[in-house]
Amino acid sequence: MQTRLVEMSGGTPVWTDVADSGGWTVVNLEQIAAWDPDVIVIVHYRGDSSEIAASLVENATWQQLRAVQEGRIYGFPADFYSWDQPDVRWTLGLRWLANTLHPDRMGGFDVVAEMQRFYADLYGLDAATVETTILPALQGSVE
Amino acid sequence: MSTPSSTVAAEARASVSPIGALDQVQALRRQGQRRLWLLAALLIAVTSASLFIGRYPRPYWMSPWVLGEDAMAQQIVWALRMPRVLMAVLLGAALGGAGITLQMIFRNPLVEPGFLGVSQGAAFGAAFSIVFLGSASLYVQGLAMLFAFAGLGLSYFLAQRLRYGGWVLRLVLAGVAVSAIFSAGVGLLKYLADPLTELPEITYWLLGGLWSVTWRDPLLVAPVVLSSLTVLLLMRWRLNLLALNEETSHSLGVRPVFERALMLTAAVAATASVVAIAGIVGWVGLLVPHIVRRLVGANTQLSLPAAMLGGALFVVLCDDLARSMTAGEIPLGILTSLLGAAGFLFVLAGNPIRTRE
Numbered sequence: 064m065q066t067r068l069v070e071m072s073g074g075t076p077v078w079t080d081v082a083d084s085g086g087w088t089v090v091n092l093e094q095i096a097a098w099d100p101d102v103i104v105i106v107h108y109r110g111d112s113s114e115i116a117a118s119l120v121e122n123a124t125w126q127q128l129r130a131v132q133e134g135r136i137y138g139f140p141a142d143f144y145s146w147d148q149p150d151v152r153w154t155l156g157l158r159w160l161a162n163t164l165h166p167d168r169m170g171g172f173d174v175v176a177e178m179q180r181f182y183a184d185l186y187g188l189d190a191a192t193v194e195t196t197i198l199p200a201l202q203g204s205v206e
Numbered sequence: 207m208s209t210p211s212s213t214v215a216a217e218a219r220a221s222v223s224p225i226g227a228l229d230q231v232q233a234l235r236r237q238g239q240r241r242l243w244l245l246a247a248l249l250i251a252v253t254s255a256s257l258f259i260g261r262y263p264r265p266y267w268m269s270p271w272v273l274g275e276d277a278m279a280q281q282i283v284w285a286l287r288m289p290r291v292l293m294a295v296l297l298g299a300a301l302g303g304a305g306i307t308l309q310m311i312f313r314n315p316l317v318e319p320g321f322l323g324v325s326q327g328a329a330f331g332a333a334f335s336i337v338f339l340g341s342a343s344l345y346v347q348g349l350a351m352l353f354a355f356a357g358l359g360l361s362y363f364l365a366q367r368l369r370y371g372g373w374v375l376r377l378v379l380a381g382v383a384v385s386a387i388f389s390a391g392v393g394l395l396k397y398l399a400d401p402l403t404e405l406p407e408i409t410y411w412l413l414g415g416l417w418s419v420t421w422r423d424p425l426l427v428a429p430v431v432l433s434s435l436t437v438l439l440l441m442r443w444r445l446n447l448l449a450l451n452e453e454t455s456h457s458l459g460v461r462p463v464f465e466r467a468l469m470l471t472a473a474v475a476a477t478a479s480v481v482a483i484a485g486i487v488g489w490v491g492l493l494v495p496h497i498v499r500r501l502v503g504a505n506t507q508l509s510l511p512a513a514m515l516g517g518a519l520f521v522v523l524c525d526d527l528a529r530s531m532t533a534g535e536i537p538l539g540i541l542t543s544l545l546g547a548a549g550f551l552f553v554l555a556g557n558p559i560r561t562r563e
Contacts, residue, residue, distance in 0.1 A: 081534040087406050088534040091417050093262040093282050108403045109340065124285045127278040148402075 072161035111202040112138030140203030238502035302517020304473035305491025319477040319491040323384030327357025330388040333395040354478030414485035414539025427479040434476035442510040489546025
């Protein structure tokens with residue numbers, strides 16, 4: 064799922080030679096350094112991924128990574144459920160990721176407007192409901 | 207009994223005078239000591255070389271020259287590899303030392319350090335923490351250690367309450383029962399765990415690994431491990447006596463109950479603390495004692511330190527493979543079990559032990 068998301072967003076996943084069997088794989092930081100990625104996206108299912116990203120920016124070892132030095136480490140957004148999971152919110156996740164990888168071509172990602180449209184179209188929720196119930200749960204590297 | 211060992215013993219009896227036999231014993235001891243030093247030198251060499259083994263900047267090997275110019279390489283060696291290799295040394299030394307101690311005390315070559323409810327207790331503690339308290343490493347390790355000791359305590363307590371058989375049998379029975387209770391608990395927790403987040407974490411923990419080790423971990427467990435191993439090292443010559451039956455060892459001036467309890471506690475404390483960090487890493491404590499007995503003889507004066515060195519060597523090598531063989535981490539427990547079991551078969555099928563002393 065994450066591999067497809069990155070590919071569809073116009074990125075090249077670095078991990079394809081590891082995760083050929085599907086499922087999650089543990090890699091160590093050395094391997095990440097050897098891959099030397101342009102962008103790092105943190106996914107976290109039990110809390111705010113952008114906090115993790117922020118804590119990694121503070122970490123002396125992570126600071127040596129090029130992506131971190133260039134400030135291109137992000138937390139994947141989530142509301143009640145992370146947007147990289149196989150449920151309909153992956154479309155939101157895809158638009159966010161594409162904009163994060165290629166901000167010059169995507170022309171911005173207005174998260175509130177996107178979410179209002181998404182929840183109105185798919186769940187028939189009015190703007191006020193989204194504002195009071197869903198937006199407070201929003202986490203990740205979004206403005 | 208037509209094994210070659212008895213033939214050798216018979217030859218030795220027939221061919222040498224008592225003084226010659228003494229010379230022979232001393233020659234064997236010197237040989238054992240040489241091999242012990244060799245093992246120590248090998249461990250130091252392998253440990254230092256391990257700092258240059260990994261995935262960065264290229265798979266398998268980093269030339270020392272890179273270290274001078276690449277800040278990332280310095281960070282990796284200092285902040286990732288060094289604590290990890292040190293942890294592997296502590297882990298191996300603890301498992302090897304505890305393994306041989308338990309095998310001697312229980313007079314049973316199939317005993318391993320996780321026995322007596324320690325491994326399963328730690329597994330239960332870790333799984334409990336992952337499911338109910340979150341996966342922060344402090345909780346996981348703390349609870350794993352707590353339950354490892356709880357497993358030991360429970361086994362001890364049950365063994366005292368059992369009214370059946372000798373103390374070896376009672377402890378073994380109690381250990382088996384306690385392990386079964388905890389492993390049932392682990393099964394239940396796996397069933398309850400969230401398959402998306404918690405279950406993979408439990409599974410990885412049960413397979414054992416050192417990928418999350420930072421400086422905090424070896425420093426945290428080093429006091430417990432080193433003091434326990436020191437107790438074992440200082441008392442190692444008593445182990446030979448403890449391995450005799452109760453009446454004999456008592457008549458040789460050992461206080462079996464007290465010394466046994468002390469050494470057991472030291473061995474299990476070392477095991478529990480490393481298992482809490484590394485997860486279940488099997489076969490080290492079972493295999494290594496067998497191999498070092500082949501190398502330096504069964505006398506614990508030599509074989510106990512050799513088991514610690516050998517265990518450390520084995521785990522450092524396995525962890526080198528685990529972190530550098532493929533781009534993804536291979537769980538350490540899988541490698542030690544695979545290589546350990548293969549090695550065990552090899553040892554069993556190889557030359558039979560020669561009698562010494």
